[in-house]
Amino acid sequence: MYGSVFLVLLVLLFASCGSDEPQPIMGELVDPQVGVDPPTNPASIAAGAFTSFAHSLSGSATLYTDAQGARTLHFENFTMTKGPDVYVFFSKTNNYSEANTVPLSMLKNEYTNTSLSFEIPSMVNTSTHPFVLVYCVQFSSLFGYSELKK
Secondary structure, three states: OHHHHHHHHHHHHHHHOOOOOOOOOOOOOOOOEEOOOOOOOOOEEEEEEOEEOOOOOEEEEEEEEOOOOOEEEEEEEEEEOOOOOEEEEEEOOOOOOHHHEEEEEEEOOOEEEEEEEEEOOOOOOOOOOOEEEEEEOOOOEEEEEEEOEO
């Protein structure tokens, strides 16, 4: 009897100790496309410059929407030293909070004046989440943010 209760508790413990990796609302995280030019003839644009807090983060973020409604987030002149467990999030504010963010992508490299593009899943509402955060989950460190303004 006690053995089976112990086994159930052990299974629950290991199940709760899963990855700290942010889970997207639906589907997988998006991989960044490196060195890609921004879309041409966008139907709608919102943009902002990055404000750096750590890891020499700089550059700008621009939101493009094409005629078919597909959305792309494009980083231009993006510079960041490499860090562990670094993600791009859409957020309601310029501070990280798991309740206010939607994970988009993981950044695994160092970048120097690089262009990056990300396809934005349809379930992400950029009107309610106008901030783009670059955040290290492992060390709770905000590398920087950009507010997308029209």
